Amino acid sequence: MxxxxxxxxxxxxxxxxxxxxxxxxxxxxxxxxxxCEDAFKSDDLAKTDLxxxxxxxxxxxxxxGVKTIKQRYxxxxxxxxxxxxxxxxxxxxLRNGADGYLLKKVTPAELVxxxxxANEGGSPMTPNIARKVIQSFQKTPQNDVDLTAVEKLIxxxxxxxxxxxxxxxxxxxxxxGVRYHIRNIYRKLEAKNSSxxxxxxxxxxxx
Amino acid sequence: MxxxxxxxxxxxxxxxxxxxxxxxxxxxxxxxxxxCEDAFKSDDLAKTDLxxxxxxxxxxxxxxGVKTIKQRYxxxxxxxxxxxxxxxxxxxxLRNGADGYLLKKVTPAELVxxxxxANEGGSPMTPNIARKVIQSFQKTPQNDVDLTAVEKLIxxxxxxxxxxxxxxxxxxxxxxGVRYHIRNIYRKLEAKNSSxxxxxxxxxxxx
DNA sequence: TAAAATTCTACCTAAACGGGTAGTTTTTAG
DNA sequence: CTAAAAACTACCCGTTTAGGTAGAATTTTA
Numbered sequence: 001m002x003x004x005x006x007x008x009x010x011x012x013x014x015x016x017x018x019x020x021x022x023x024x025x026x027x028x029x030x031x032x033x034x035x036c037e038d039a040f041k042s043d044d045l046a047k048t049d050l051x052x053x054x055x056x057x058x059x060x061x062x063x064x065g066v067k068t069i070k071q072r073y074x075x076x077x078x079x080x081x082x083x084x085x086x087x088x089x090x091x092x093x094l095r096n097g098a099d100g101y102l103l104k105k106v107t108p109a110e111l112v113x114x115x116x117x118a119n120e121g122g123s124p125m126t127p128n129i130a131r132k133v134i135q136s137f138q139k140t141p142q143n144d145v146d147l148t149a150v151e152k153l154i155x156x157x158x159x160x161x162x163x164x165x166x167x168x169x170x171x172x173x174x175x176x177g178v179r180y181h182i183r184n185i186y187r188k189l190e191a192k193n194s195s196x197x198x199x200x201x202x203x204x205x206x207x
Numbered sequence: 208m209x210x211x212x213x214x215x216x217x218x219x220x221x222x223x224x225x226x227x228x229x230x231x232x233x234x235x236x237x238x239x240x241x242x243c244e245d246a247f248k249s250d251d252l253a254k255t256d257l258x259x260x261x262x263x264x265x266x267x268x269x270x271x272g273v274k275t276i277k278q279r280y281x282x283x284x285x286x287x288x289x290x291x292x293x294x295x296x297x298x299x300x301l302r303n304g305a306d307g308y309l310l311k312k313v314t315p316a317e318l319v320x321x322x323x324x325a326n327e328g329g330s331p332m333t334p335n336i337a338r339k340v341i342q343s344f345q346k347t348p349q350n351d352v353d354l355t356a357v358e359k360l361i362x363x364x365x366x367x368x369x370x371x372x373x374x375x376x377x378x379x380x381x382x383x384g385v386r387y388h389i390r391n392i393y394r395k396l397e398a399k400n401s402s403x404x405x406x407x408x409x410x411x412x413x414x
Numbered sequence: 415t416a417a418a419a420t421t422c423t424a425c426c427t428a429a430a431c432g433g434g435t436a437g438t439t440t441t442t443a444g
Numbered sequence: 445c446t447a448a449a450a451a452c453t454a455c456c457c458g459t460t461t462a463g464g465t466a467g468a469a470t471t472t473t474a
Contacts, residue, residue, distance in 0.1 A: 370460065370461090400461075
């Protein structure tokens with residue numbers, strides 16, 4: 001039995017969904033709130049498996065709310081609900097911890113389907129958002145500064161807090177040898193010092 | 208007209224898809240290869256809108272191949288093709304630049320649908336992979352070291368290569384005031400110097 | 415209001431860093 | 445094979461960083 005909470009300011013929306021969801025024998029709506037504030041006062045969220053969270057709410061928005069929810073109840077699944085599809089807000093909500101999202105115009109069958117997918121560890125979302133999400137986590141391909149293997153190694157060492165001396169020992173080079181490479185790293189990354197180099201180059205070094 | 212190239216070692220698979228796709232008046236298969244090596248020798252990929260790329264290939268795998276493809280032709284859309292769904296390899300391919308993926312057992316209608324979605328800027332994928340992708344880019348919620356606003360500001364300054372002096376001027380504090388905060392940053396992040404602090408804390412500072 | 419914690423300033427010292435220059439060895443390219 | 449480029453070593457020198465300690469100013473807490 002999947003226990004659902006709904007946070008949604010529109011009364012008809014809330015009750016419509018409740019009616020639809022309670023028709024399914026594996027789903028049970030255990031609580032409904034018209035705002036994040038209300039939901040946080042109650043303790044029902046603790047008993048919830050999955051929350052349907054409207055993205056646009058008066059007061060604390062869903063985008064902010066999901067952050068709090070995930071902090072307090074990391075295991076609960078949060079699906080954002082939104083009017084429009086290709087939306088920067090959806091993206092932000094996902095960054096803040098949402099597990100997926102669905103559109104308000106979804107059919108009852110799709111709603112139940114999305115909930116079941118999410119409950120089993122999936123993330124329902126449209127392809128458009130999926131593309132955005134993917135792009136944001138891909139290694140940036142174009143401006144890939146070509147650091148040599150040694151340079152990457154040294155940059156990694158710097159990121160780990162090693163001194164030039166420690167680095168020299170680690171890769172069997174003189175301190176000035178290390179310095180030679182570091183100078184080249186700074187030039188390539190246009191960095192003034194090791195911190196800036198690490199900040200700029202950390203995405204280019206292998207984990 | 209969407210121009211498609213197929214890289215797939217199984218002959219029947221290749222030709223089956225070609226037959227299916229060419230039935231659609233908006234899709235045209237312009238080239239087929241049985242390996243990445245072959246594809247890279249030819250110049251057909253340059254004229255391609257979308258590539259169907261088998262994830263498991265002899266020689267250069269699709270996971271590696273997509274990297275090369277995206278380097279050479281950043282604008283081409285790459286869809287990975289895979290046997291199994293919940294797969295670490297799919298995940299790696301997406302990290303390397305793939306725009307989506309579909310299963311080999313996909314129906315002709317779904318195949319055409321996925322291609323059209325991808326061509327219009329979407330990313331077809333199953334909810335399971337979507338969840339993985341989302342998780343990998345969410346801000347890590349639990350181990351969020353609580354840096355104060357000033358500490359974040361200073362860490363950001365360090366990441367930008369500022370010296371203590373420059374930082375002091377920027378935030379109207381004495382150099383020793385800056386040092387005071389930096390010491391606290393090092394303690395909280397367990398860092399020995401600014402590079403390590405930047406490496407460890409860069410995810411916690413606001414962009 | 416008093417005590418405690420946090421924030422900020424100050425100074426000392428040693429170590430680490432960064433720029434410049436210059437020379438040697440090794441690799442690469444013609 | 446020879447010239448050019450890259451990789452490495454070396455030294456000088458001034459600046460920056462990091463650790464330690466200590467005390468004032470400010471805010472928080474009881």
